[in-house]
Amino acid sequence: MLKERLAELVSESCDGQITAAEVLEASVPLSYLGVTSLAQMRLIDAVEREYDVEIDLGGDVSFLDSVEGLAAWVSAAR
Amino acid sequence: MIAFSGARSGTAPLTWGQRAIWDTIERTAPDDHYFNFGRVLEVPRGARPASVAHVSRGIGLLLERHESLRTLVGPGPCQDLRDRGELAVRIVADADPAEILAELTANAFAYASEWPLRVALVTRGDEVTHVVLAFCHMASDGLGAEEVVRDLRLLLLRGRLQGGAPPQPFDLALWQESPAGRRQAWSAASYWEREHRRMPPTMFHVPSGGAELPPIWRGTLNSPAIDLAAQRLAVRHGTSTSTVLLTAVSALVAEVTGHETVAVLPIVSNRFRADTRTAVTTLSQEGLFVLDVEKSRFADLLATAHPAVLRAYRSAYHDPADRERIVAETSRDRGTPIHPYCCFNDMRFTEQAVDRDEALIRQALSESSLTWPLSQEQLNCRFCVHLSGAMQVSLTADTRWLSRQDIERFLFGLERLIVEAALR
Numbered sequence: 250m251l252k253e254r255l256a257e258l259v260s261e262s263c264d265g266q267i268t269a270a271e272v273l274e275a276s277v278p279l280s281y282l283g284v285t286s287l288a289q290m291r292l293i294d295a296v297e298r299e300y301d302v303e304i305d306l307g308g309d310v311s312f313l314d315s316v317e318g319l320a321a322w323v324s325a326a327r
Numbered sequence: 328m329i330a331f332s333g334a335r336s337g338t339a340p341l342t343w344g345q346r347a348i349w350d351t352i353e354r355t356a357p358d359d360h361y362f363n364f365g366r367v368l369e370v371p372r373g374a375r376p377a378s379v380a381h382v383s384r385g386i387g388l389l390l391e392r393h394e395s396l397r398t399l400v401g402p403g404p405c406q407d408l409r410d411r412g413e414l415a416v417r418i419v420a421d422a423d424p425a426e427i428l429a430e431l432t433a434n435a436f437a438y439a440s441e442w443p444l445r446v447a448l449v450t451r452g453d454e455v456t457h458v459v460l461a462f463c464h465m466a467s468d469g470l471g472a473e474e475v476v477r478d479l480r481l482l483l484l485r486g487r488l489q490g491g492a493p494p495q496p497f498d499l500a501l502w503q504e505s506p507a508g509r510r511q512a513w514s515a516a517s518y519w520e521r522e523h524r525r526m527p528p529t530m531f532h533v534p535s536g537g538a539e540l541p542p543i544w545r546g547t548l549n550s551p552a553i554d555l556a557a558q559r560l561a562v563r564h565g566t567s568t569s570t571v572l573l574t575a576v577s578a579l580v581a582e583v584t585g586h587e588t589v590a591v592l593p594i595v596s597n598r599f600r601a602d603t604r605t606a607v608t609t610l611s612q613e614g615l616f617v618l619d620v621e622k623s624r625f626a627d628l629l630a631t632a633h634p635a636v637l638r639a640y641r642s643a644y645h646d647p648a649d650r651e652r653i654v655a656e657t658s659r660d661r662g663t664p665i666h667p668y669c670c671f672n673d674m675r676f677t678e679q680a681v682d683r684d685e686a687l688i689r690q691a692l693s694e695s696s697l698t699w700p701l702s703q704e705q706l707n708c709r710f711c712v713h714l715s716g717a718m719q720v721s722l723t724a725d726t727r728w729l730s731r732q733d734i735e736r737f738l739f740g741l742e743r744l745i746v747e748a749a750l751r
Contacts, residue, residue, distance in 0.1 A: 280565035283680075286636050287567070290599040293637075298601075306638045307518075 255319045258299065259284065262291040278314040289313050302326040328413045329383045329446075331390040331397065336410035338401055339500040343512075344597065344610040346647045348464050349404055354707040356435070361703070362464035363432035366476050367424040369457050374483035376454040379418060385482035386446055386458070389475060390414065392488065393607040394495045395466045396475075400438040407439075408497055417447040424449050424457040431461035438465060464609055469674060470596055471607040496608035503646070515645035516653060518638060522617045523657040523665050526590040530580055530669040531709045537730025544731055545701035547721040548738040552691035554718035556749035559688065561680040564629045568680055569673045569714075573616060574625070574632040575745050576671055576712050579737060581620035590667040591616045595643030613670060614643030625748040668709040668728075675714055685750055695742060697735060 256269040259279060267282050275282055284292075292313065293304050300323050304310075312318030341349060352359045370377045390396045394408055401407030419427055431445045443466035449457040458479065462472055474493070481488055502508050557568040557575075564571075577589040592613040598604045616639035618632060658665045701723065711723040720741060722734050729737070 278565055280633075285567040286570055286633065286640065287596075287599070289637060290640050293641075294600050303514075306634065306641055310634045310637060 251323065252316050252320045254299075255296070255323070256316050258295045259288075259292055259316065259319075262295060263288040272316055275315065279316075280314055284314075296323065300327060329387045329390075329416055330411075330413050331387040332411040333391045333394065333397055334410065335394075335497075336408050337497070338408070339406045339497045340504065341404055341406060342496050342500045342608065342610075343503055343644070343646050344468070344608060344612055345406070345465060345496065345500075347612045348468075348609045349400070350647060350651075351707055352438075352464065355705050358703050358705040360433060360435040361706075363434075363436070363461060364464070364469065364472070365428045365432050365459065365461040366472050367428055367457055367459050368476050368479055369424075370455055371480055371484055377483060378453065379448060379450070379455055382448055382455045382458060382483065383416065385479055385486075386414070386416070388482055388488075389479055390442075390444070392478065392492065393475065394497055395471070395606075395608045396444050397442065398466065398496070399440065399443070400465055402439075406497060406500060412442065414442050414444065414446065417445075418450060419447055420450050422449050424459050427459045428461060431459060436463040436465070438463070443467075466609070467607050468596075468609040468611040470598055470611070470676070471609065473676060474605055474607050494602050494604075494606040496606065499603070499606065499608070502602065511644060512646040512649055515642050516649040518642045519615055519645065519650055520653045520657065522590065522615055523653055524661070526588055526617055526665070526667070527586045528661065528663045528665050529709075530584055530586065530590065530667050531728040532584075533728075535726060535728055535730040535733055537726055537732060539702070539726040539731060541702050541704045542726050543701075543703045543706045543723065544699060544726055544734060545721050545723040546731070546734040546738055547698050547700055547719050548695060548742065549698070549716075549719050550691075550695045550742050551717065552688055552695060553720060553742050553745055555683040555688045555691050556746045557718070558680040559683045559749040560625075560629070560745065562682040564626060566629060566633060568678050569675075570632055570636050571629065571745065572673065572712075572714060572720075573636065573671055574618070574629055575741055575748075577616070577618045577632075578620055578625065578628055579740055579744055580669060580710075581618075583733075583737065583740075587619065587621055589618050589620055590669065591618075592667055592670040593639055593643075594670065594672040595640050597644050599640070599644075612643045612645065612647075614639035614641070615667075616671070625744070670708055670710070671712045673714045675716070683749075688746060688749060692742075692746065695739075697738065699731075 256272040259272045260269045312322040399407040427447045443463035445461040447459040448455045557571045560571045561568045581589045595614040597610040709725045709728045713721045
């Protein structure tokens, strides 16, 4: 469920230009699918609101580039 | 005259974005017309023929919907929101809309007494063909103006708008003062402070020896090759052309100044949150992009730049009062003024990146041309890069720190750097 919801948030962050299904099936980093840094900023805001967490951009942020990475990060942070 | 009446009036503090542009306007006066900008809306086919009365009604509804368009700068300064008033509209027959826009934006706004939107209608016969809108930067930034134009277009076509009221700067100012707003401000302020304690005091610190009169000059390089090469790099490295350009500008600043750590202030839209995305107001503020340029390969630098870009974007949503305090404190502690005086403004609204062919990029190089479209007395910066179109890269610089020759060399150097990296 977590991954599916995160995939929806990724899709919304790029105005639906990439579907949640495409996000879930992605075999390359999301940035290569066209998730720009602007979309990532929206995604960060959406994840922070939805899961009441705070993402520290000072460290390694490569988890933003895959739904698996995001799911693992959210699970650990909650 | 267009009469309008909105739902509420009152005063509120300036939002962070309004405060930031207000400070910049004050520092740039009397050349503050520099910040005026505009849009021309061609009346859509489905709304033709549009009478002056029909278009005027649409503009009235626009002013009712977006509170920033009927907000003056009150004492303090503060937001002085009015619920009713009248807007003067110029009606010009058979004119070039671009010329009218140039006239409307030529003089600074009377911030305390003049509505922050100037409107002209261009007519042919009985019909309005174009609506010319000149914005005061206190009312909106470029993306906010896009919202206005979209709403006006729909009003002309349908006579009304669907959906609830958009976020208003009046409410945004109250959120920014709330505990949640202060938390965001604190987080951004800690980043600004940390970087201000380590970055070089300023980027351009050696006099150029080539000061001009007036001192501020803009060189604009029209370079399709930069656009194509940036697209190829963006696709290849899974990033945006904006990040490619910001990174390339930083790398070149490092090269010409000798700094190993480069600080650039990108103008950031600050429209990442649900409560800001569609607001008509000035939300864009400077973020702080700091890059350690020890890596020699541009591809490696792009990888480092990505998290630095995210940090810069987040730092842009800050309280200018915090930043002012941090600049003053770190300048005092380090015994020298700390300010990059080096900014970057990607004014394109959309970007597309396609893996462009090598031959196409090489061929495009012959189309590059340089012009000098602007010179003026005052600018509160030493080095400002603007991106528009596909692609005009302009460098507006203070010739006391970068001569016109330096400006020209920088622009062509940027083209060379990006094209060579794309063809490698």
